[in-house]
């Protein structure tokens with residue numbers, strides 16, 4: 001059975017009840033098919049950088065990440081947030097294993113020098129991931145990677161989830177703090193073709209973090225020849241319904 005690759009944004013981790021409810025659904029799904037979690041933590045990185053006295057900015061939804069900030073960014077994403085995610089997943093019975101994108105050479109990276117130490121992740125070696133899934137573990141990935149020169153890299157978590165999903169040829173679900181992609185009237189768009197998506201980007205309706213999510217979805221849809229769903233995490237039944245092939249959130253068509 002195809003693994004489900006679920007991306008969870010950092011905002012979800014600040015809502016303990018919502019996170020636990022969603023992880024309970026994941027435990028249910030895992031009885032039938034493998035589950036892989038990839039988490040963000042953008043809000044937590046904001047808080048950590050501020051505490052350490054750093055200013056931070058995002059360009060087109062991606063954080064400018066100077067090398068000297070990477071120990072703090074890594075501490076937040078691959079330290080505190082990953083451990084918190086793993087701890088809640090243990091309680092949900094998911095048998096989790098915390099990892100970063102370089103574990104077992106899962107991903108390799110080029111560097112988006114314009115943004116500093118920001119990695120562009122490509123799927124590389126699936127052996128470790130397949131081994132963990134075969135043995136009934138739930139891999140829990142942070143979006144930190146290690147570059148060819150051994151440098152720490154910050155990867156947008158939607159793009160990290162896209163690479164991991166391509167690695168295991170899974171079903172990608174991007175969960176976020178809105179019910180899906182919204183139109184100019186703030187209404188949910190149930191299905192989106194590549195051409196419609198491009199038009200909404202040109203019109204400035206899809207922007208920032210959602211534009212990155214769309215790019216992650218379009219890239220994965222093309223690579224795996226499958227539709228990708230962007231949905232909200234507020235309502236855990238949505239994930240359950242999605243697993244039963246009911247329409248939920250925005251379905252991005254390949």
Ligand SMILES: Nc1ncnc2c1ncn2[C@@H]1O[C@H](COP(=O)(O)OP(=O)(O)O)[C@@H](O)[C@H]1O
Nearest residue numbers: 009010176177178180181182205206207209210
């Ligand atoms: N067309 C759109 N539809 C929905 N959200 C959008 C759209 N354009 C921009 N956004 C913004 O994208 C955000 C989701 O992206 P992001 O903040 O990166 O979330 P996450 O942390 O879940 O990855 C929404 O909260 C919203 O502010």
Ligand SMILES: CC(=O)N[C@@H](CCC(=O)OP(=O)(O)O)C(=O)O
Nearest residue numbers: 009010040041042062063156157
């Ligand atoms: C390069 C880049 O933008 N990295 C992101 C990684 C975390 C992330 O994507 O978190 P959310 O999913 O919670 O937004 C960042 O530093 O915020």
